[in-house]
Amino acid sequence: MSRIFLVDDHTIVRDGIRAMLAAEPTIEIVGEASNGQELLDSLPTTPTDVVLLDANMPVLDGLATTLRLRAEYPEVRILVLSMLAHERYIGQLFDAGASGYVLKSAEKAEILVAIQTVIAGRQFLCSELGLSILRKILVKEEGEEEVTKAHKLSRRETEVLQLLAGGLTTNEIAEKLFTSKRTVETHRQNILEKTQTKNTAALIHLAVTQGLLD
Template identity: 65%
Template sequence: MIRIFLVDDHAIVRDGLRAVLSAQPLLKIVGEAANGQELLVQLPNVPTDVVLMDLNMPVLDGLATTHELHEHHPNLRILILSMMTHERTVGELFAAGAHGYVLKNADKAEITTAIQAVAAGKRFLCSDIGLTLLEKILATEEEGAVNSAKDPFRLSSREREILKLVASGLTNQEIADKLFTSKRTVETHRQNLLEKTEAKNTPALIRYAMEQGWL
C-alpha cells in the first residue's frame, strides 16, 4: 500500500485526485493540504510515502516545500503535479529534491504509474515533457551540425578568448599572464589558430576573424 498526501490549493483538484486514486487498490490517500505550510504542520502525525503536490500555491509553494521536505524528511518521496512545462522549472524542482514530475492533464494511468515509480525509489518525468525535451535536444544538435558545416574552422572558447586578446595587441607573455597560463601554451594556441583558419600571419588571422564575426 502506497500512502499518499495530496497538496493543492484547489479543493476541486484534490477531490478529483482522491476519486481517481482511491479507486486503485494499492493506493491510499492519507492526508490533504491546501499549501506547503499546511502539509509541513500535518506531516509529523501522518505516516506518508509519497507527497503528490502542486507547484503554484499560496503561503508556501511547491518549490519551497520541496526544499523543506528534502531537508527535514529525506525519506519522503516527492511527486510534482503541475501545468508548468518549462524545462528550467522542471530542472529546479529535481535539483531541489523532487523525485518526479507529471502534468495535470496526464491521464490517470500515467499519474498512477508516476506514483508507483517514485514510491519504488525511481525518478519519473511525464511523457509529454520528456518528448518535448528530446525534440529540443535533437533540434539543437541539428543546428550545431549545420553551423559546423558552415564554419569548418570552429574555434574552442579558449581559442576565441586568445584571438580577442591577440587582436587587442597583447604579446604572448601578456596574454599568458592575463590567463594565468604559460607563454608556451599561448604560442601553441596561436599556432593552432593559424592552422585552423589557414591564415599566413597574425594580421591575416585577425582579418579573417573579423570577417567571420568572431571579434
C-alpha cells in the same frame, strides 16, 4: 498500501485527483492541504509515503516545500503534479529532492505508474515532458552543427587564428608565415566574417567556446 498526501491550492483539483485514485486498491489518500505549510503542519501526525505536490501555490510553493521535506522528512517521496512545463524549473525541483514530475494533463495510467516508480525509489518524468525536452536537445544539436559548418575555416585561416589566440601581432604573424601584413589582415577579416564576430577578442572567445582552436 501506498499512503498519498494531496497538496494543491485548488480544491477542485484535489477532488479530481482523489476521485481518480479512489478506486485503486493499493492507494490510500491520507490527507489534503492547500499549500506546503499546511502539509508540513499535518505530517507529524499523518504517516505518508508519497506527497503529490503542486508546484505553484501560495504561502509555501512546490520548490520551497520540496526543500523542507527533504530536510525534515527524507523518507517521504515527492511527486510533483503541475501545469508548469519549463525544464529549468523542473530541473530545480529534481535538484531540490523531488522524485518525479508529471503534468496535470497526463493520463491516469501514467500518474499511477509515476506513483509506483517513486515509491520504488526511482525517478520519474512524464512522457510528454521527456519527449519535449528531447526535441529541444536535438534541435539545439542540429543548430550547433550548422554553426560549426558555417564557421569552417581554411587551413591558412586556422593557422592565423591560432597565432592570433597566441597573442601575436599582425607583423609577427606575417613574419612567422612568410607572408605580407596585408595578406594576414585579409585572412583576419575573412575569419571575422565567417564567424560573424566584430573584433579579435570576440573572435578568440568564440573560437575557444566552439572548439575552433586545437
